[in-house]
Amino acid sequence: xxxxxxxxxxxxxxxxxxxxxxxxxxxxxxxxxxxxxxxxxxxxxxxxxxxxxxxxxxxxxxxxxxxxxxxxxxxxxxxxxxxxxxxxxxxxxxxxxxxxxxxxxxxxxxxxxxxxxxxxxxxxxxxxxxxxxxxxxxxxxxxxxxxxxxxxxxxxxxxxxxxxxxxxxxxxxxxxxxxxxxxxxxxxxxxxxxxxxxxxxxxxxxxxx
Numbered sequence: 001x002x003x004x005x006x007x008x009x010x011x012x013x014x015x016x017x018x019x020x021x022x023x024x025x026x027x028x029x030x031x032x033x034x035x036x037x038x039x040x041x042x043x044x045x046x047x048x049x050x051x052x053x054x055x056x057x058x059x060x061x062x063x064x065x066x067x068x069x070x071x072x073x074x075x076x077x078x079x080x081x082x083x084x085x086x087x088x089x090x091x092x093x094x095x096x097x098x099x100x101x102x103x104x105x106x107x108x109x110x111x112x113x114x115x116x117x118x119x120x121x122x123x124x125x126x127x128x129x130x131x132x133x134x135x136x137x138x139x140x141x142x143x144x145x146x147x148x149x150x151x152x153x154x155x156x157x158x159x160x161x162x163x164x165x166x167x168x169x170x171x172x173x174x175x176x177x178x179x180x181x182x183x184x185x186x187x188x189x190x191x192x193x194x195x196x197x198x199x200x201x202x203x204x205x206x207x208x209x
Contacts, residue, residue: 004058004059004060005060008047008059008060011058011120012056012057012058014120015056015058015115015118015119015120016055016056016118017120018117018118018119018120019054019055019056019114019117019118022117022118024113024117025114025117025118026054028110028113028114028117029051029054029056029118030054031110032051032107032110032111032114033051033052033053033054034050034051034052035050035051035070035107036048036049036050036051036068036069036070037049037050037069037070037071037072037073037103037107037108038061038069038072038073039061039072039073039074039080040061040072040073040074040075041075041076041077041080042075042076042077044077045060046060046061046062047059047060047061048060048061048068048069049111049115051114056114056118069103070103070104070107070108071101071102071103071104071105071107071108071111072101072102072103073099073100073101073108073111073112074099074100074101074102075098075099075100076098078098079098079099080099082098083099083112083115083116084112084115084116084119085116085119
């Protein structure tokens with residue numbers, strides 16, 4: 001079995017801290033004991049998430065991992081982020097959420113609720129790692145990301161309209177455009193949440209002795 005990447009081990013530890021601090025997450029973890037799902041993050045990575053003894057266990061998933069999983073959840077990074085933040089649960093078709101599930105949909109939905117309930121609090125996690133200067137830098141990055149997402153959302157329709165006028169034919173359909181804009185909106189909302197939490201952390205650190 002390949003070694004668990006450092007970033008995945010850190011995510012596992014953060015999620016398990018969330019499980020311990022949430023009664024809902026603890027209940028879900030107990031119900032999901034000895035089950036597992038595979039999460040395919042676009043073409044970037046595949047993760048096997050399981051529960052044992054009330055704890056989430058994350059590992060990199062190889063080609064054979066789907067056979068040992070009760071369900072497979074697949075989607076783009078943005079769609080899966082929206083799901084982890086408490087968005088609409090996964091369905092067998094990806095039309096509405098951008099996330100598709102194969103296998104046991106009930107278990108897949110329970111894992112979505114577990115991750116949403118146990119997701120790390122960015123402010124608390126950063127407080128373990130950073131001081132004033134890194135917090136300020138992260139805050140600046142979050143603000144830039146939020147501004148970029150807002151600008152992209154604002155200019156996307158203008159670019160599409162210009163393309164329609166100049167090219168005339170063989171353009172993206174309305175459904176594809178709507179999905180793209182919805183993804184940009186989710187990115188903007190996530191960036192806004194990160195910005196707000198990092199700003200709170202920065203204020204708290206400034207007030208620390």
